[in-house]
Amino acid sequence: MTTALITHDECLSHVTPPGHPEQVARLEHVLAALSGKDLLRVEAPMGADANILRVHPQRHIDHVRGSAPIEGWVQMDGDTYMSPGSLKAALRAVGGAVRAVDMVIAGEAQNAFVATRPPGHHAETAKTMGFCLFGNVAIAAKHALDHHGLTRVAVVDFDVHHGNGTQDLLWDEPRVRFVSSHQFPLWPGTGAADETGAHNNVLNVPLDMGTGSQGFRRAMEAQVLPAVDGFAPELILVSAGFDAHRDDPLAQLNLVEEDFAWVTRELCALARTHAQGRLVSCLEGGYDLQALARSAAEHVDALIAAGA
């Protein structure tokens, strides 16, 4: 068995305005850091409308598709822009997440890292938000349930920002347990501990500004990992944002690369216990280019070690 790396060059054609933190160079740095690693490299296919429609209404797809500019940029909301290449990039991000699920369920890979952009965990039902157009990970979860017939999928989001979009898209989905750790309070303002989903299927683990390795690991061991373990998922999906790193400019947690490796090992161990080792990780945030690259490399090294 092996670890798949799923990406596509068209994800580099999603260009944001100068100075925007969610920039092309992020993915370039991640891919450079993963070059030379023992990975099964797969091109992300284009996601189909049928995939997206599992969580977004047609009018949202039409809005995104109809907004793509011929040149320059269009601003979708306060933080999210589309360039001429953004629609294809967003569809590759959806398709990459879906393909990763197909691969681990078919046994073509033990686990997978989906290195695409734009990210997805802030996109709500009919609303782009926070650099995100479509809810890639929520779409992948629904695909695992509705297409492959799984009955329990865990989604773990350790991005420093609350996965408000994933929470919105999966709020009423009892077959998913969504667990998000995040700095709180922080943009987007959601993710309080009393937001628990329509079926007690959501767990939010807010972390105080300044939380470092010890506090993060304690919260993971006390809340996040037991919530996943108790659900006995048949597949684990990860919203892998690396912006809880101490060097990240958008937030104030103080993690280091080894913390991402540690949590990855812990999640892979739970996948081995419950899910035949099946785990799919999708890139979300991470805005210091060097910290992002080093953290993603450690994350993928842990996936490779678990898949070997």
Ligand SMILES: [Zn+2]
């Ligand atoms: Zn983030």
